[in-house]
Amino acid sequence: MTIKQAAQADANAGVRVWKRLVQAGQQTMAAVEADLKAAGLPPLIWYDALWELEQAGEEGLRPFELERAMLLAQYNLSRLLDRLEAAGHVARCRCPGDGRGQMIRLTDAGRLLRQTMWPVYANAIHTHITVHLNQGEADQLADALALLVRPRP
């Protein structure tokens, strides 16, 4: 095999990974979202935000921290917080020590919502992911995917 052929084979392998990554990502994401919706629950992105806030503990998080944790554009996060706040799941609090900023805190309703969503979410992951893999395959896939995830700056 020439060097050129090897590079070609490599490129093809990359394209195959890309196609399947996109397809698997879209399909499973759509399936999980659909399960949440079918249960009358809000979308995944709400769960992510609530989860990050719950992890952060009592004092909450600055929006820009949440933004980085969720890989979300600034304006998208701002509006997600609008919705979460309107629904009573988070509170925007004054930020001691930085007049520009805020602390976002989970409310009791927010904590409850996250707890309500989790069983449905977990079950969806089970249905659309876990079931299709044995232990070895799952470990291997998780490791391989980790190679693609860009380390956080």
Place this chain on the structure above:
Amino acid sequence: MTIKQAAQADANAGVRVWKRLVQAGQQTMAAVEADLKAAGLPPLIWYDALWELEQAGEEGLRPFELERAMLLAQYNLSRLLDRLEAAGHVARCRCPGDGRGQMIRLTDAGRLLRQTMWPVYANAIHTHITVHLNQGEADQLADALALLVRPRP
């Protein structure tokens, strides 16, 4: 290890796969889209449509065929075709034998656009996928992802 513990480990593995799948999918997708945009080119979904139509050959495709090939909701496809048609990349033609339907055909401009996009797209896949994997890892990852892709109905 008890049966319960095994089930737990399995669930955890599934959740790990899920998280990384979502993250890798989002990150690489965003990076590839950004590369296209930086080159002044339209989004990936345009490429996909043009590619499917080019594969389909001279007579084109029915919208519902394209819809299935692209895993796109009917109204989303309808509007994507509006945009592609407005930009002169596809033509909606009368469908012989089915008065409800149409044949979507690639125009010369559409063919040219796809050809223009491909080098940028290929390079993006290389940068964001191929580079991070050796041949074995790529093959293994592609195989593992295939386990998650739901076979087309």
Place this chain on the structure above:
DNA sequence: GTTAGATTAATGCAATTGCATCTATCGGAG
């Protein structure tokens, strides 16, 4: 202390997506 530049967050407006519904045609049952 003033000021220039950076950082934090919000917002007006356009593009896209999602949902529900609508029109037109098809195809088979009677």
Place this chain on the structure above:
DNA sequence: CTCCGATAGATGCAATTGCATTAATCTAAC
């Protein structure tokens, strides 16, 4: 032939996302 349910595709309207810009505050240099 006529009617009815099913299929193909479009569209009005609401929600979300993306883009560009804005307002307020902070930080550091002078």
